[in-house]
Amino acid sequence: MATPTSQLVPADSSSIASPSLTNGTEQLRQWKSSGAILTFQRWVTIIGGLAIASLAVCVLCLQFGATKIDMRTVMMGLSRWSGIGTPDTIGTDTSAVIMLHIRLPRVLTGFFVGGGLAMVGVTLQALLRNPLADPYVLGVSSGAALGVSLAMLFGIGTTLAFLPGLPLFGFVGSLLSLVVMYRLARSRGRLPIQSVLLAGVILNAMLTALIMFITSIMDPNRSAGLMAWLMGSLTVSNYGILSVFALYVVAGASLLLQKAQTMNILTFGEETARSLGVDTERVKKRLFFLAALLTGAVVSVSGMIGFVGMIVPHAIRMLIGSDHRVLLPASMLAGGMFLVAADTVARTILAPTEIPVGIVTALIGGPMFLYLLLWRKDQLV
Secondary structure (H helix, E strand, O other), X not given: OOOOOOOOOEOOHHHOOOOOOOOHHHHHHHHHHHOOEOOHHHHHHHHXXXXXXXXXXXXXXXXXXXXXXXXXXXXXXXXXXXXXXOHHHOOOXXXXXXXXXXXXXXXXXXXXXXXXXXXXXXXXXXXXXXXXOOOOOOOHHHHHHHHHHHHHHOOOOOOOOOOOOHHHHHHHHHHHHHHHHHHHHOEOOEOOHHHHHHHHHHHHHHHHHHHHHHHHHOOHHHHHHHHHHHOOOOOOOOHHHHHHHHHHHHHHHHHHHOOHHHHHHHOOOHHHHHHOOOOHHHHHHHHHHHHHHHHHHHHHHHOOOOOHHHHHHHHHHHHHOOOHHHHHHHHHHHHHHHHHHHHHHHHHOOOOOOOXXXXXXXXXXXXXXXXXHHHOHHHOO
């Protein structure tokens, strides 16, 4: 994980454009006072604050659902679970059983799913230099969903076959769709926003049609479950599956964090990055690989949940700047917090009926997408 050091480095590309470096000491002092310099203290303040906020949101959301659970029961259940290491010895209290066996796995799944999607969004936005880049918009999530749908069609389940099965199919599907999108959109060494969005729309249409075809030839009972999963679901059957999924996300996030400084350089353009000694083609392949790996793992568990990878990084970037050393972990924490809150709304607003969480994120992310596309189009690359 790339952590900030005592060396002072500009945190935002917009802050680097200094007309002169003759007064370097004064310029550095101004950057530091304005927050344009990433220091260790600033990094700890931002990430520590978001970590505390994320923990508070997750604990708070454990109370809400079809059955309201008071905070005292939540805290007692969490203390027992963390102290003993398994929820199987909590007794027969109904509220504690609901909280530990149903809501806690769901909240943890939502946190890892939201964090993974947000980090993929940051990575794609750095690679494509486009704030509209998002695994859902670009068709990457659809590719992963197609891969997982094929796995389900062949009878690959989510228990013992989880590790080599669903995430692997999702990874292959997302990687192939990402490569196709890149090839379709690239023109004379550039990635115009119109081409990127058009390629994403085309891919989404084609892949969605294939998914619908798979759904139509499946057994009706299985196809109903597949459709519910496609609209976004954070339900996992046990802590074992959650642990494997969390391992995927943590491993992918750790590898992405190691590339944070390289992403900073890539935002200036490939020619500039090459002049600074970066093997851009090799770096892009690795980042595409990691983005596909995370997307495949996330989609294999949650289905297609859209816009998290776009709106969360964009909001965090406006608040703290564009330095990926802090933007990546901050987006992961904020993305997890956002999706946990969205899922809480989805399962409480019409309780006991649950709305697919993908609908809630789409209702929030759709207007944000239109805002970026229509009212801030002059600032898009």
